[in-house]
Amino acid sequence: MSFDFELILTLAVISSGIIYLADVLFLAHKRAADEKQPLLIEYSRSFFPILLIVLILRSFLAEPFRIPSGSDKPTLLVGDFILVNKYDYGVRLPVLHTKIITMAEPKTGDIFVFRPPFDLSVDYIKRVIGVPGDRISYINKTLYINGQEMPQTAVGEATDENEKGDMSWPVQIKEENLAGVKHKIYINPAVPAQDFSLVVPPGHYFAMGDNRDNSNDSRYWGFVPEQNLVGKAVFIWLSWDNDHTRLRWSRMGTGIH
Secondary structure, three states: OOOOHHHHHHHHHHHHHHHHHHHHHHHHHHOOOOOOOOHHHHHHHHHHHHHHHHHHHHHHHEEEEEOOOOOOOOOOOOOEEEEEEOOOOOEEOOOOOOEEEOOOOOOOOOEEEEOOOOOOOOOEEEEEEEOOOOEEEEEOOEEEEOOEEOOEEEEEEEEEEOOOOOOEEEEEEEEEEEOOEEEEEEEOOOOOOOOEEEEOOOOEEEEEOOEOOOOOOHHHHOOEEHHHEEEEEEEEEEEEEOOOOEEOHHHOOEEOO
């Protein structure tokens, strides 16, 4: 069973707010001056302002996320805690996710958080590869956007591993210039190329992980609808290396691009 923190937080704000308001309007003046507040009312009056502030910050400004998998290596590592800008792609109501204020749209090269179309109860984080109207081609593990090659430069080699850490394999590190956004990617030469060409439909986005041969992304489950957008990843505020039980100090406070 998934844990919908946003829904629980919203319900907590609504219920505590109703109790708080009912006490102010109807109940408080009926109590004697020395009569103690009922426990439910005391808790509601104490926690409502705090819960409301948390809901506003989390829903409209920024939200923390933890990276659970290696699909975006080497840009994002398992154990990175990131901050996501919630208003860059438009202000949305909590729970309903209805856009009420239009801001900017995702751009090619952005790292964005979204709800995948096959499961709206989870959040995914990938890189924007194609925006509405783009023709995306992936030929021999090289991207082409509207017929233009996104060049790759060899940087070095590394070792990737599965989530359990009981299997590993060599990968090539390359720097990709994705429409002006330079970032590193992993390529596993042992995995055969799966070429494709497609056009991104209106109101949708095409997403891929930087760990190109080890990422569950739009290549397998389709496009990201605009209404599923959550926000833009902006920086790493904490990074924990669980394998070595230590902080990755060099990653903390770094921007994401």
